[in-house]
Amino acid sequence: MPESDLETPTAESLARWLTDCVATHLERPVDAIDPTVPLSDYGLDSLYALSVIAELEDHLDISVDPTVMWDNPTVDALSKALAEELASDD
Structure with a gap:
């Protein structure tokens, strides 16, 4: 089940997932x-x-603009940006 079906992921949980992915x-x-x-x-x-x-799209069951990685080039920055985007979609 995608994480987004449970509750909105936090920046910390996204950072852990992204670190593992990298x-x-x-x-x-x-x-x-x-x-x-x-x-x-x-x-x-x-x-x-x-x-x-x-992989993020599959994991979170959302569409992600590829430029988000260039705008947020570290795991910390990317996870915070994704968490903010997901929170604003709720």
Whole structure:
């Protein structure tokens, strides 16, 4: 069941999910991902960004504008932006 069917995800729960997603794509341990470091610093490119957006859409059962990752380039910034967007949709 998508998380959005339960209750609105928090920035913290989204950050945990995003950190896990990034770690999986990079084949690194979750604790090796710093949520304040721009994702591009890890070598993640536009193809990766589209992949993460697709996973976010599936996870949250919403449509996500791909530019949100460029406007919010860290896990912390992205999770806060998504949480605000989800809260405003309620």
